[in-house]
Amino acid sequence: MDFELTSEQQLLQDSVRRYVDKAYSFDSRMALLGAGKNGSADNWGIFAAQGWLMAALPEEYAGLGGSLLETAIIAQQLGRALVLEPYVGCAVLAAQTLAACDNTVHKARWLPQLAEGACRIALAYSEPGSRGMPETVAVRAERSGEGFTLNGTKTLVMGADGAQAFIVSAHVTGTEGVSLLWVNADSAGLVRQSLPLHDGTWVQELRLEDVKVGADALLTAEGQGLAALRQGLAHGIVALCAGLVGGMEKTLEVTAEYLKVRQQFGVPIGSFQALQHRIADMAAETELARSMLHAALASVANDSPSNRDKTLSSAKMLIGRAAKWVCAHGIQLHGGIGMTEEYLVGHYYKHAVVADLLLGSSDSHEAACAAALQAELLD
Known part of the structure; x- marks a missing residue:
């Protein structure tokens, strides 16, 4: 896979970078956090107007027909500013899951609205006992x-605040495998509870209590929804990782x-060899993470x-682990000021801690890798 950006991709990267540098300052982000908001409608409108929400959606559904690389470019730049708007949850995770589904009626109705920023949908797949892995599903759908x-119950639903509908994974009684069903946010019996995360963002827990949907849902x-779910998660994981790489860079x-x-002892502390070694290690870890992101992009393709x-x-x-390490060392090199809520570097560490747990924790994915390797050895 060629990672040399085309002229169009370079323009996309530059446009997102200019936006976060000029219009998404740390102070404006703190103001949104102080108000308890997961971003703003104005910012979401800008994302839509710039074409970022439609960049990787199919052209037949009002998208631009771009690839996962365009998504990663956008997510990496948004990650530099710790953008609060649910780009990963709504514009990537849920949108790409829906795009991978077979129901053309729902795709034709909702994907153009997603591309225009006129609506939001969220993916509800994670459960208290699933550790973020898609194949473990306890929600039941009775005919x-x-x-x-x-x-x-579904938990850690990203982008749920303000969503008009949810894609819910469930087991249909009498059927093997995972099914995906469309549930409107105003459905009777759907109880939504907002939960704050360590980095100031919010997710929701959904309790489905005799929620009725039609056959067209x-x-x-x-039983054939796992492939579409994994496709959406592939895009979501890459976008989340790209955002972490952007945060590490910043x-x-x-x-x-x-x-x-x-300065200390009359000289900049950057002249101390021990600190030079430390920041060199941070740079090396960031490059390793970027290379792993490239490997993920190539694998998906x-x-x-x-x-x-x-x-x-x-x-x-x-x-996930590299981001926590780099951001933690950023705090240490700042000393006391790095621990304060008013200074930005600590917020990157908080986000890295949260992101490491979303879409499956590092431990869960390590266990998945070990299980896959063991299965290969036994074949």
């Missing part, structure tokens, strides 16, 4: 009349600049689903 009745054939830049201006999933688990594990 009732000409539709289904859903019962169970089925997005794939019964942490490295801010820390290097601080070492140049902070070229590998079989099984090999793709192994590579994505490796990427999620390595990049």
Whole structure:
């Protein structure tokens, strides 16, 4: 896979970078956090107007027909500013899951609205006992009349605040495998609870208590939803990892600049060899994470689903842990100021801690890699 950006991709990267540098300052982000908001409608409108929400959607559904590379470019730049708007949750994770489904009626109705920023949908697949892995599903869908009745709990639903609908994974009674069903946000029996995360963002827990949906809510054939779900998660994991790489880059830049201006014993502390070694290690870890991101992008484009999933688990594990390490060392090199809520470097560490747990933790993906390797050895 060629990672040399085309002129169009370079323009895309530059446009997102200019936006976050000029219009998404740390102070404006803190103001949104202080108000308890997951971003703003104005910012979401800008994302739509710039074409970022439609960049990787199919052209037949009002998208630009771009690839996962365009998504990664956008997510990496947004990650530099710790953007609060649910780009990964709504514009990537849910949108790409829906795009991979068979229900053309729902795709034709909702994907153009997603591309325009007129609506949001969220993917509800994670459960208290699933550790973020898609194949473990306890939510049940009972056949009732000409539709289904859903019962169970979904947790850590990204982008749920303000979503008009949810894609819910469930087991249809009497059917093997995972099914995906469309559930409107105003459905009777759907109880939504907002939960704050460590980095100031919010997710929701959904409790489905006899939620009734029609037969047309089925997005794939019964029991055949796991492939579409994994496709959406592949895009979501890459976008989340790209955002972490962007955050690592920004942490490295801010820390290097601080070492140049902070003085001790009459000289910049960046002249101390021990600190030079430390920031060199941070730079090396950031490059390793970027390389792993490139490997994930290449795997999604070229590998079989099984090999793709192994590579994505490796990427999620390595990049998640690397981001926590780099951002933690950024705090240490700043000293006391790095621990304060009013200074930006600590917020990158908080986000890295949260991102490491979303879409499957590092430990869960490490276990998945080990299980896949063991299965290969036994074949």
